[in-house]
Amino acid sequence: MALIEARELTKLYRMGDETVHALDGVSFSIPDRDYCAIVGPSGSGKSTLMNILGGLDTPTSGVITIAANDIGQMNDDDLAVFRNQTIGFVFQSFNLLPRLTALENVELPMIYGGVLPKERKERAAELLERVGLGQRMGHRPTQLSGGQQQRVAIARALAGQPKLILADEPTGALDTNTGVEIMALFRQLNREGATIVIVTHDHEVAAQTRRTIEMRDGHIVSDNLNEGKTRHDANV
Amino acid sequence: MMRTSDLVSSAGRALRANPMRSALTALGVIIGVASVVAMVALGSGAQAQVERSIASLGSNLLIVVPGSMRGAGGVRGQAGGFDSLTMDDAEAIAQLENVAVVAPSQRARTQVIANGLNWNPEVNGVTPDFLTARDWEIAQGRMFDETEERQARRIVVLGNTVAENLFPNMEPVGQTVRMNGGAYEVIGVLESKGQSGFMDQDDIVLAPLTTVKRRIAGRRGRGDTVSQISVKAQSEDVLDRLQEDVENVLRQRHRTREGEDDFTVQNLSSITETAAQTTQVFTYLLGGISAVSLLVGGIGIMNIMLVSVTERTREIGLRKALGARQSDILHQFGLEAVTLSVAGGIIGLVIGVAGAWGMTTLFNLPLVVSPLNAGLAIAFSGLVGVVFGAYPAWRAAKLDPIEALRRE
Ligand SMILES: Nc1ncnc2c1ncn2[C@@H]1O[C@H](COP(=O)(O)OP(=O)(O)OP(=O)(O)O)[C@@H](O)[C@H]1O
Numbered sequence: 001m002a003l004i005e006a007r008e009l010t011k012l013y014r015m016g017d018e019t020v021h022a023l024d025g026v027s028f029s030i031p032d033r034d035y036c037a038i039v040g041p042s043g044s045g046k047s048t049l050m051n052i053l054g055g056l057d058t059p060t061s062g063v064i065t066i067a068a069n070d071i072g073q074m075n076d077d078d079l080a081v082f083r084n085q086t087i088g089f090v091f092q093s094f095n096l097l098p099r100l101t102a103l104e105n106v107e108l109p110m111i112y113g114g115v116l117p118k119e120r121k122e123r124a125a126e127l128l129e130r131v132g133l134g135q136r137m138g139h140r141p142t143q144l145s146g147g148q149q150q151r152v153a154i155a156r157a158l159a160g161q162p163k164l165i166l167a168d169e170p171t172g173a174l175d176t177n178t179g180v181e182i183m184a185l186f187r188q189l190n191r192e193g194a195t196i197v198i199v200t201h202d203h204e205v206a207a208q209t210r211r212t213i214e215m216r217d218g219h220i221v222s223d224n225l226n227e228g229k230t231r232h233d234a235n236v
Numbered sequence: 237m238m239r240t241s242d243l244v245s246s247a248g249r250a251l252r253a254n255p256m257r258s259a260l261t262a263l264g265v266i267i268g269v270a271s272v273v274a275m276v277a278l279g280s281g282a283q284a285q286v287e288r289s290i291a292s293l294g295s296n297l298l299i300v301v302p303g304s305m306r307g308a309g310g311v312r313g314q315a316g317g318f319d320s321l322t323m324d325d326a327e328a329i330a331q332l333e334n335v336a337v338v339a340p341s342q343r344a345r346t347q348v349i350a351n352g353l354n355w356n357p358e359v360n361g362v363t364p365d366f367l368t369a370r371d372w373e374i375a376q377g378r379m380f381d382e383t384e385e386r387q388a389r390r391i392v393v394l395g396n397t398v399a400e401n402l403f404p405n406m407e408p409v410g411q412t413v414r415m416n417g418g419a420y421e422v423i424g425v426l427e428s429k430g431q432s433g434f435m436d437q438d439d440i441v442l443a444p445l446t447t448v449k450r451r452i453a454g455r456r457g458r459g460d461t462v463s464q465i466s467v468k469a470q471s472e473d474v475l476d477r478l479q480e481d482v483e484n485v486l487r488q489r490h491r492t493r494e495g496e497d498d499f500t501v502q503n504l505s506s507i508t509e510t511a512a513q514t515t516q517v518f519t520y521l522l523g524g525i526s527a528v529s530l531l532v533g534g535i536g537i538m539n540i541m542l543v544s545v546t547e548r549t550r551e552i553g554l555r556k557a558l559g560a561r562q563s564d565i566l567h568q569f570g571l572e573a574v575t576l577s578v579a580g581g582i583i584g585l586v587i588g589v590a591g592a593w594g595m596t597t598l599f600n601l602p603l604v605v606s607p608l609n610a611g612l613a614i615a616f617s618g619l620v621g622v623v624f625g626a627y628p629a630w631r632a633a634k635l636d637p638i639e640a641l642r643r644e
Pocket residue numbers: 013014015020021022040041042043044045046047048049201
């Protein structure tokens with residue numbers, strides 16, 4: 001069974017008399033260790049889909065199974081545990097807590113996972129080393145550049161040893177060069193075994209992944225392997 | 237599930253992030269708890285004081301005075317009322333069952349001069365039994381005996397206040413004082429009963445009853461009348477029955493009917509009880525009024541917590557996205573509220589006790605702070621935090637993470 005199995009996912013928003021089909025019968029599956037981009041114009045339903053994949057939202061109908069969890073049926077607290085144990089989020093606007101240091105921000109998911117303080121600190125430090133911020137552990141978000149903040153956020157996403165990393169526009173707030181660095185970090189994490197799904201409206205960014213799913217008006221309109229990418233992977 | 241130590245440190249961090257705001261929020265509770273503690277301590281002090289001063293008059297004691305008492309009103313003089321008690325009345329009472337001691341006394345006011353100083357105490361003509369009736373001891377020298385009393389000797393026993401004022405640097409025993417132009421030898425000094433706020437029992441001179449009647453009290457004191465009869469019962473249990481007996485025997489002798497008496501029998505233990513109850517009601521009233529300010533403090537906490545939840549909506553959304561359950565968020569915000577209120581409670585307790593100490597010192601009352609009341613104050617402030625923190629914390633816990641993360 002694939003890591004993500006989505007069958008006929010539908011999400012409706014009722015706005016007075018009008019009904020918005022944010023997702024309209026979306027089906028796909030993503031295997032373990034995949035690296036996948038979701039692209040599409042604004043309002044096509046990308047973020048809605050990501051929120052459902054991440055257990056932040058539930059579909060109006062359809063079945064969504066992630067790592068054998070039927071998350072459409074879970075209650076609020078089960079979803080919280082699911083997110084903590086299975087998902088690592090990376091946001092466009094980083095979403096670091098400004099009062100906490102880089103190290104403490106990375107510790108945050110482990111606090112809710114009940115990891116012991118000593119173990120937590122060691123692991124957070126390791127992760128910051130891994131994203132190249134070994135020298136910045138005691139810094140607060142305001143003392144870091146955008147690219148560095150997004151690296152902290154990625155380290156935080158990895159903290160719970162998640163099966164799936166979801167990134168909604170992770171390079172959207174960064175300049176081109178920094179965006180390239182972040183994408184390189186994702187590629188490396190994927191090579192080391194992480195399953196990653198990123199949302200982007202930038203086709204150049206999408207081209208750096210292995211597979212591109214294109215959405216429009218709540219539908220999947222195409223789902224292709226990126227040619228260059230597969231060849232690249234084959235060469236490695 | 238979040239660990240307790242992490243909860244505590246995150247609440248502490250959030251409160252320290254806005255020290256001024258936290259301090260001002262706690263101030264509401266500080267003022268509330270401080271005023272409750274101070275008021276209750278003050279009331280309890282007054283209560284203890286009232287009980288103590290009445291008890292110091294003597295135990296198992298009935299005091300018979302001339303004049304009638306109507307209902308809750310004061311003593312009312314009747315025609316000839318002030319002369320209505322006599323030595324014979326005292327003797328008749330002494331024949332009753334359950335009587336330990338009967339001590340008639342005659343009160344007078346006159347200046348006492350000694351040593352170039354003068355003082356204006358109450359001069360009381362008494363029999364030696366007076367000390368037994370009032371549970372009073374001699375501190376220096378001795379009390380006069382029955383023979384000396386009957387012989388109307390010119391001797392006195394001084395109350396502590398009088399002794400200190402007339403003989404500041406001298407042994408009073410053996411000295412001479414002058415009253416009404418006559419010289420009297422000091423043969424003893426009474427043990428101090430202590431200052432009792434509204435009356436100083438030590439501001440007294442005891443002289444033989446006969447002496448006072450003949451030489452000091454003037455026209456009113458002559459003859460057979462006395463101004464007071466102290467009756468000590470053999471035990472607390474018989475006090476009420478003895479009161480009835482005394483009333484009956486005096487009614488017989490004075491030919492009065494109940495309701496038209498020309499005398500009043502005061503039962504000190506029941507007076508103590510009434511007075512204690514009154515001051516206790518007073519204490520509760522003061523405490524209750526102050527508790528309103530504690531309520532206002534609680535509303536302040538609720539207000540600030542609601543502001544805080546709104547400000548930190550994005551943080552709450554993020555925490556939920558990262559795996560915080562509803563209970564984690566509920567506990568985090570609840571703990572912030574309770575920390576504010578309990579910290580306010582502890583500081584308020586300290587300030588309240590200090591304030592009570594200041595006021596009781598000022599009014600010369602005993603300071604009564606029971607550990608139970610202190611504990612209650614802290615517990616109650618904690619409760620205020622729980623009650624007023626619950627709604628903001630619940631709002632935080634129920635936030636939808638997607639909505640919350642989208643908020644700027
Ligand atoms: N909470 C909501 N209430 C009502 N409609 C919503 C809500 N959230 C999303 N929608 C609608 O659902 C559709 C899909 O929105 P979504 O945010 O998934 O788009 P998107 O592909 O992420 O766009 P963008 O690239 O601009 O982020 C849009 O038409 C949007 O208006």
